[in-house]
Amino acid sequence: MQAARQSCSCLTGVIVQGRTNFLLSSSKMASLRRGLSYINFIRSTVCALGSNKLTRQQFLRLPETVRTNIVPFSVGSGLCAVPFTQQAEQLSHEALIRRASNLVTDSANTYLSQTTLALVDSLTQYAKALHTLIALQRRYLATIGKITPAEEDSIWQVIIAQRVEVGDRLEACNRFETNWMNAINICEMASEAAYSSGAEHASVTVKSHIQMAKVQVEDTRQISKDAERGLAEIKAEEIQRMAEYSSTRDINVEDIPEAYLRED
Structure with missing residues (x-):
C-alpha cells in the first residue's frame, strides 16, 4: 500500500x-x-x-x-531609426555646402593639374624647337662662303621648316597658357568658397596647389626665355656675318680686273 x-x-x-x-x-x-x-x-x-x-x-x-x-x-x-536620425543631422545646409565646396575644390585641382601639365609640356617642346633652330643657324653661319648655292638652299629649307615648327609650338603655348590662367582663377574662387563654407583644409590645399603650379610654370618658362634669348643672339650674329660677307664679296669683285670680268 x-x-x-x-x-x-x-x-x-x-x-x-x-x-x-x-x-x-x-x-x-x-x-x-x-x-x-x-x-x-x-x-x-x-x-x-x-x-x-x-x-x-x-x-x-x-x-x-x-x-x-x-x-x-x-x-x-527604434534601433533602425537611429542611423536615419544621425543622417538627418549630417544633411544640414551647412554640411551640404561644405561637401559641395570640397567637390568643387577637387575638380578645380584636377583642372589645374591638367592645364599645368599641358602648359609645361608645351613650353618644354617650344624650348627644344628653339634650341634646334639655334643649332641650324650656327651651322649655317659656319658654312657661309664655303658651300655651293644648292647646299645653301637646302640648309635654308630646313631652317624655314624649323621656324614654322617654332611658331606652332609658340601658338600651342599661348593656347595652353590661356587655359592655365582660367584654371588659376577657378582655383582661387574655389579656395575662397571653401574657406567661407568652413572647409578650411580644402581651401589650404587649393592654395598650395596654386603655388606649386606657378613655380613649375615659371621654371619652365625661364628655360624657354633663355632659348629665345639665345635665338636672338644668333640672329644678330647672322646679320653681322652676312654684312661682313657681302662687303668682302663686293671688295673682291672690285679688285678683279675688268678684262677678267668681260666675256669673250
Missing part, C-alpha cells in the same frame, strides 16, 4: 508539473501574441498620429500597463 501511495503521489506530481509547463507555455504564447498586437498597434498609431487628432488623444489615454509594455518594442524597433 505504501508503495502504491508513493507511485500515485509521483504520478500526481508529474501531471501537475506537465500542467504547469503547459500553462507557462500558453502564457508565453499569449505574451508573444500580445506583443505582436502591440507592434501592429504602434505601426498603425504612428501612421495616424500625424493626421488624426482623435487617435492621438486616444493613444495618450492608454492604460499605464499598455504603455509600459509598448516601451520595449518601441525601443527595439
Whole structure:
C-alpha cells in the first residue's frame, strides 16, 4: 500500500508539473501574441498620429500597463531609426555646402593639374624647337662662303621648316597658357568658397596647389626665355656675318680686273 501511495503521489506530481509547463507555455504564447498586437498597434498609431487628432488623444489615454509594455518594442524597433536620425543631422545646409565646396575644390585641382601639365609640356617642346633652330643657324653661319648655292638652299629649307615648327609650338603655348590662367582663377574662387563654407583644409590645399603650379610654370618658362634669348643672339650674329660677307664679296669683285670680268 505504501508503495502504491508513493507511485500515485509521483504520478500526481508529474501531471501537475506537465500542467504547469503547459500553462507557462500558453502564457508565453499569449505574451508573444500580445506583443505582436502591440507592434501592429504602434505601426498603425504612428501612421495616424500625424493626421488624426482623435487617435492621438486616444493613444495618450492608454492604460499605464499598455504603455509600459509598448516601451520595449518601441525601443527595439527604434534601433533602425537611429542611423536615419544621425543622417538627418549630417544633411544640414551647412554640411551640404561644405561637401559641395570640397567637390568643387577637387575638380578645380584636377583642372589645374591638367592645364599645368599641358602648359609645361608645351613650353618644354617650344624650348627644344628653339634650341634646334639655334643649332641650324650656327651651322649655317659656319658654312657661309664655303658651300655651293644648292647646299645653301637646302640648309635654308630646313631652317624655314624649323621656324614654322617654332611658331606652332609658340601658338600651342599661348593656347595652353590661356587655359592655365582660367584654371588659376577657378582655383582661387574655389579656395575662397571653401574657406567661407568652413572647409578650411580644402581651401589650404587649393592654395598650395596654386603655388606649386606657378613655380613649375615659371621654371619652365625661364628655360624657354633663355632659348629665345639665345635665338636672338644668333640672329644678330647672322646679320653681322652676312654684312661682313657681302662687303668682302663686293671688295673682291672690285679688285678683279675688268678684262677678267668681260666675256669673250
